[in-house]
Amino acid sequence: MVVSMTGYGSSQRESGNFAVNVEIKTVNHRFCEYSIRMPRHLMKLEDSLKKTVGRHIQRGRVEILVTVEGTGSEEKALQVDWALLDQYFQFASEAGKRYGFDPADAFKAILGREEIIHIEERESRDDELGTLILSAADEAGILLKQMRLAEGAALKADLSGNLNRCDKLVKELEQYAPQVAGQYRDRLAARMEELLGSEIDESRLLSEVALFADKSDIHEELARLNSHISQFFHILDSGEAIGRKLDFLVQEMNREANTIGSKANDSAIAKRIVELKSLIEKLKEQVQNIE
Known part of the structure; x- marks a missing residue:
């Protein structure tokens, strides 16, 4: 059977919380090599994604793009390093007394520093999203194989x-x-x-x-x-x-x-x-x- 190494396939999946799109493109390569782009917090799915797509591909350079829309994929939480903030407050107070400026103004500027206050993204509904992505990847792989067979x-x-x-x-x-x-x-x-x-x-x-x-x-x-x-x-x-x-x-x-x-x-x-x-x-x- 002649199978071309050039092909393209894409698939979309939706649930109540997410909309997922997976695109796969393949070109010539001596071996089977993957390049995967998807949200950083989903990179734990990389191996499963390779295995899913690998059922349809034996050789070629494989480029996979995963995009996710929806509010359920991540939760955000404000993280504060209170111990460090206390040290900055003490420094601002002492510096204000020593140099004659309002320590409150200096303290407000310090509050914007990322090492003190930052927003942390926490994953949620991982199983639902992972299943959705792998399902879309499998369908995209099937469509990719069909195109590779036609070109073959x-x-x-x-x-x-x-x-x-x-x-x-x-x-x-x-x-x-x-x-x-x-x-x-x-x-x-x-x-x-x-x-x-x-x-x-x-x-x-x-x-x-x-x-x-x-x-x-x-x-x-x-x-x-x-x-x-x-x-x-x-x-x-x-x-x-x-x-x-x-x-x-x-x-x-x-x-x-x-x-x-x-x-x-x-x-x-x-x-x-x-x-x-x-x-x-x-x-x-x-x-x-x-x-």
């Missing part, structure tokens, strides 16, 4: 088309490769006849042709290319994460194409190898987006 189907069609063209080129090379040694023999014989007249050393000619045939033999490389293409088609229909396997196969296909290119002392083979490498490059680009 389009990717599979493109991959299959390019793979079929690769297969056609390999079949053409299989048919043409045996003729290369014979053509080389004819060219070499003509050259020897041009230089030596009718006195051609047949044994030397055969030796040179045999050496050329051995150096330019590409049957093993073509056999491996056929195997890689067959495996590629098979993996496309498997029901697991296939991106890394396909990436490995593309690298091996490129290696065989390069070897054939270095061996081929023939313009027709070289032309087909250029086309083949171009198709393999397209396969490589497409495979980078597969889970």
